[in-house]
Amino acid sequence: MEPEGHLESESSEKSVFSQPGEDEESQPSKAASRENPLLRPLLTGDIEGLRRIFEDPEDPHHDHAMELLLEEDIVGRNLLYAACMAGQNDVIRALAKYGVNLNEKTTGGYTLLHCAAAWGRLETLKALVELDVDIEALNYNDERARDVAARYSQTECVEFLDLADARLALKKYMTKVTLTITDPEKGPGKLLKEDKNIVLGACRAKNEWLEAHPDASMDELFEQKQLLEDIVTPILVKMTMPRQVKSGKSVT
Template identity: 45%
Template sequence: METIRVIYVSSKTTLPMNRCILRYTRTMQSIEEHSVFHYALTGDIEGLQKHLENECNSGNEEPLEDLFWEKDEMGRNALFTACMLGRSTTVRELLKHGAQVNECTARGYSPLHCAALWGQLETVKTLVELGADMQAKNFRRERAMEVASRYSKMDCAEYLTWAEAKQDLQSYVTHVRDTIADPEKVQGKLNKEDKNICTNTCSVKSDWIQNAKNPSIQDFIEQRRHLEDIINPILSKLTTQPEATAKASKN
């Protein structure tokens, strides 16, 4: 399996983006003319769509993931390339046909890391929408938001901070719902009123997440804090031993 040597110039350079993103150091024969990597590099979305459709209809028994075997020296395939170049439509097509949104290089960089450090805001949003893990860390223990900050891509860093705050609230709502629906965790320690309070409060927060107009990072933080203030006293009952059990353990 041949590795394609594509050199990516540092994103800190002051050269215009269309001159500094990449240059080839091997002959064009290194990249198959009609390959997924080729279409990602050239930005030929129609060619990519036709190529992927043909592969799907060819009856080839090999998994679609094999379409993404071509990689550069850093272990980045066509998806990473599309992310660095800010080609959101290409990213959607690649993920639709088997690319892995949370694939990482040997140094722990995900497609989201790459889009963020190159300042490709719309692609960052696309990846988050399609399930990219915002908590994934590279070999420096950096999340995508932290990489964006280090490279001064502040629009990406701010968006990812906002998206993390939203996800944090959503995750806590899910946690509460899953907890009160689990008989093994509840074990009769919550009464009907407790469960109704949890259910209704979570529904209110879910509706807010769906319908709030331009919520800020602070809005999500405050909603999370308000939810905790209501729910934590109830959930604390799940960690409290029944009185009879407590007495027995003392004896």
């Protein structure tokens, strides 16, 4: 079954993510149909100019700053997509603090992450991941950003997104385990306080390891997840075991 909503044709998709030189209309400078006062500082990386528009009440465009930023073209791209195409990762970091939705999708279901992946903007991908965008978001072709990067042969982007996915898998496992171990309704078995502390301590240690190793390799991430599972799994098994009911002493 095809997803509901507006589906883009193959030719329309190419107009969204055509690589430089393939389609003049997809170039970053043409992302807006008319001149937008945010466009020039955004494409040139003029952070101070953008800050002035958003924060200075005396600026003539201040009252409409967010409206100008989120103004969309015919396929649903706002100026943040132009920033992604241009590789202006510092601009995206600066604009994120104003509360924009970095997971917003175009009419074809493409996110900023999909866009940066298609254009091979590795540093922009890193900035978006640091800002906690959804790396599992799917477009209407059921593609993640990693799949789009692979389709356009953006090898470095594929490798980075694979690493980001491995980090996310470890984080999600830690979250799942922590919720399970602290929820008394998860299982009939009674968990010793010592076991609970072991699990929570192991998750805390792995979270600290992640923060201390931002450039960890895929093998290292898989190894850390396996080490955590080795600690946690036997304890979680205890939660599936029935409570032992003490029988009363027989009277002779």
